[in-house]
Amino acid sequence: MNDRIAQAFDKIHAEDALIIHTKEFLTVKTRHFSRKPVPAARKIAVAMACFMLFFIGGSSYLSWFTSISTISIDVNPSIELDVNRFDRVISVRSYNEDGDSLLAETDLRFLDYREALHLLLETEDMQPYYSPDSFIAVTVFGSDENRKDEMLAIVTDCTSIYRNVHCSSGDSMDASDAHASGMSCGKYQAYLELYSLDPSVTTEEVQKLTMRQIRDRIQDLSKGGCSRPDSERAHIKETEHHEEEAHGGGKPNSDKNNVRDENQNTNKNQSTNENTDTSEHESTNPDDSPAKNKNRNENEKNNKNQNGGHHCRGRHGG
Amino acid sequence: MRSEHEVNRAVEQYADTVRRLCMIHLKNYHDTEDIFQTVFLKYVLSSVVFKSAEHEKAWFIRVTINACRDFLKSFFRSRTVPLDALPAESAGLTEENSDVLAAVLSLPAKYRNVVYLHYYEGYSAIEIGSILKKNVNTVYTLLTRARQLLREKLGGDWNE
Incomplete structure (x- = not known):
């Protein structure tokens, strides 16, 4: 067997053409056998460069698409702009139909937030909200207090040329609760303010109100002398938090009934006033009488004093 | 280099x-040229x-067998049909x-x-095991079965 197989295989030889082609191929591939092997140091340097490039690219990508601050713009349109550490708007969210139509007109993504804010406030849809009856709330949220204060100063400066623009900063802890309730952070902050005065108010109800209407209700309730001190408001929030935990989470508004019951007795007189005030407000025509407007302005001033120094009004505001 | x-x-x-190893794995001259x-x-x-x-010889055998296997396993190869299915090196053979x-x-x-390495190159089962990274007993089994198959194909007078 050995011989027969050996004889058969012995007849097989590499063809001359195959050898010639291979030698030509090797000559071309090795540039006439002059290609020097890549030194190990260079290989390591290339690997390090690739790693650094990947690392820098990855971290830049992450930091670019990580939201550091949020600017909430609420009138009736309710919009939020997420801003990255490079002051660029990375995402835009709307929380109602008016907001959708406003955003349909403008593309704010990747613009500087100052430019985005300016573009947004310049849109045609925003023009009706500069009437004296409107209330445009611009609220800055963020976990970094210094940056938040800096942004608030810039936003206040940028919006100072527009009427009825009220800038403030908010607690970033409220953001997740706000989004869970289907509201922007700015509107949720106003809701919390109203809720501290009227625990019967629900998020569904507030979602349908304009910022002017929320502010009016706050003013009306404050005027009735039922305003809660900050410590009590904090207590309500804390109670809400415990209630949520006890019920395994959920929207903050869903578990407020217990808190409401707890506070109902203490607010009996207030509720009467509130109902009167609310019904009075709801029947109010946007074209209020000058006397009522004056009264409203007075209340607004009082309210501002109560809320501390966070709020600032545009220089040319109405 | x-x-x-x-x-x-x-x-x-x-x-x-290399040419003989290519022949026993590949059925097409162009593929043989590529692997060569x-x-x-x-x-x-x-x-x-x-x-x-x-x-050095064992290195060439090992590298050629691996190159042929990789080529046969490749995506392109598994989805193409060779143009000339018969070996072209039949000229000169009795x-x-x-x-x-x-x-x-x-x-x-x-x-x-194993047939090529044992009957033509003259390697022992131990050497074949080391070249092909196989157990020696496996090589013996492969050789025995290959012998039986060849006996069946080439007739009863096929003896060691």
């Missing part, structure tokens, strides 16, 4: 071995220092040689390697 002189010597010395060139390019670029001529080669080539791939 190896010098031109070194490469020319290797081509002259191992061209037939790939094996010698690997040799040119390889920095392996060979202890002896035997070591009828007996052709019958023996045809019988060897008709064996499953795992038997072809």
Whole structure:
């Protein structure tokens, strides 16, 4: 067997053409056998460069698409702009139909937030909200207090040329609760303010109100002398938090009934006033009488004093 | 990288071995040419220092078998049909040689390697085990089964 197989295989030889082609191929591939092997140091340097490039690219990508601050713009349109550490708007969210139509007109993504804010406030849809009856709330949220204060100063400066623009900063802890309730952070902050005065108010109800209407209700309730001190408001929030935990989470508004019951007795007189005030407000025509407007302005001033120094009004505001 | 002189010597010395291994795995001249060139390019670029001529030969056998396997497993290869399915190297062979080669080539791939290495290159089962990274007993089993199959194909007078 050995011989027969050996004889058969012995007849097989590499063809001359195959050898010639291979030698030509090797000559071309090795540039006439002059290609020097890549030194190990260079290989390591290339690997390090690739790693650094990947690392820098990855971290830049992450930091670019990580939201550091949020600017909430609420009138009736309710919009939020997420801003990255490079002051660029990375995402835009709307929380109602008016907001959708406003955003349909403008593309704010990747613009500087100052430019985005300016573009947004310049849109045609925003023009009706500069009437004296409107209330445009611009609220800055963020976990970094210094940056938040800096942004608030810039936003206040940028919006100072527009009427009825009220800038403030908010607690970033409220953001997740706000989004869970289907509201922007700015509107949720106003809701919390109203809720501290009227625990019967629900998020569904507030979602349908304009910022002017929320502010009016706050003013009306404050005027009735039922305003809660900050410590009590904090207590309500804390109670809400415990209630949520006890019920395994959920929207903050869903578990407020217990808190409401707890506070109902203490607010009996207030509720009467509130109902009167609310019904009075709801029947109010946007074209209020000058006397009522004056009264409203007075209340607004009082309210501002109560809320501390966070709020600032545009220089040319109405 | 190896010098031109070194490469020319290797081509002259191992061209037939590589060609025969290509023949038992590939059924097409163009594929053979590809693998042939790939094996010698690997040799040119390889920095392996060979202890002896035997070591060098075993390296060529191992690299050629691996290159053929990789080629046969490749996506492109698995989805194409060779243009010339019959071996082109039949010229110069006697009828007996052709019958023996045809019988060897008709064996499953795992038997072809051991038959070639044992009956032509003269390697022992232990050496084949080390080249093919197989257990020695496995090599013995493969050789026994290959012998049985060849006996069946080439007739009863086929003896050791």
